[in-house]
Amino acid sequence: MKIIITGYKGQVGAALQKAFAEHELFLVDLPEHDITNPETVAQFADFAPDLILHPAALTNVDACARNPRLAYHVNAFGTQNVALAAQRTGAAMLYISTNEVFDGTATDPYHEFAPTNPINPYAASKLAGEQIAARLAQKLYIVRIAWAFAPNSNMFPAKIIRAADERGALKVVTDEISSPTYVPDLVAALKKLVATDHYGTYHLTNAGICSRFEFAREILRLSGRGDIPVQPITSDAFERASTPPKYAPLQNNCAAALGITMRPWQEALVDYFAA
Ligand SMILES: NC(=O)c1ccc[n+]([C@@H]2O[C@H](COP(=O)([O-])OP(=O)(O)OC[C@H]3O[C@@H](n4cnc5c(N)ncnc54)[C@H](OP(=O)(O)O)[C@@H]3O)[C@@H](O)[C@H]2O)c1
DSSP, X not given: OEEEEESTTSHHHHHHHHHTTTSEEEEEOTTTOOTTSTTHHHHHHHHOOSEEEEOOOXXXXXXXXXXXXXXXXXXXXXXXXXXHHHXXXXXXXXXXXXXXXXXXXXXXXXXXXXXXXXXXXXXXXXXXXXXXXXXXXXXXXXXXXOSEEOTTOOSHHHHHHHHHHHHSOEEEESSOEEOOEEHHHHHHHHXXXXXXXXXXXXXXXXXXXXXXXHHHHHHHHHTTOTTSOEEEEOGGGOOOSSOOOSBOOBOOOHHHHTTOOOOBHHHHHHHXXXX
């Protein structure tokens, strides 16, 4: 199969490159290739892909809040270019989106068809990416994930360990709640999903729900730092540019109906430390 992977230097893109290594790949990332360049459409079409995997995005939520125009340029217009290439070639497209498309006011985890209502510019631009991709690409998977972490990435687990080692004590919020996504588990699920041709909207996080505080406690325990004190705080104690949804775990109903599930996040975290 001929596959384009955008954002291959990023956390999810790098794992996709490894997982799909047996295929003929066209790898895309900055600075060599900018998806906001309109020539992307023709360049991608020339490759005649069967599948376009599209995790590339401006993912720094605070940077998006400071510069919403840039967030839309990359996450919506860039996605438009990718989707136009899918339209032109008839390739299937898989767009990675986020739990932040929801406003976080729910009391139960969000299902795939729950109404979206982004509350920050990153999320709004990612939702705009979902919408333009759905208008253009005939064969589209939208896959929402949350709190991604991978071996060797600088995401939440690595940040917690570094902060614990530097400061010896932590303060972590209790009022941001979701479902972590271990990237190796995600790409294994994505491989199964793209083999189905069952296009649609999917939620693929690890099973289970936790607050940032609970996630941090488990990270410290599993890394042998269980004695580090962690003070529970609420997010109003933090000044930051972007506002995350407070309660945005995801229900996996649609992928589960196809037999695609992901194990509990605590088990994935054990493997993260083993890796
Ligand atoms: N990380 C999470 O917790 C999380 C949660 C929910 C959803 N998601 C979604 O999951 C996807 C993958 O996230 P990730 O954690 O792998 O992000 P990442 O590590 O930041 O990777 C994104 C990659 O895309 C590249 N990129 C940015 N702008 C580009 C452009 N104009 N042209 C080509 N490449 C560009 C980035 O390059 P630079 O680094 O040079 O900008 C980076 O290599 C994203 O769509 C994100 O919205 C992530």
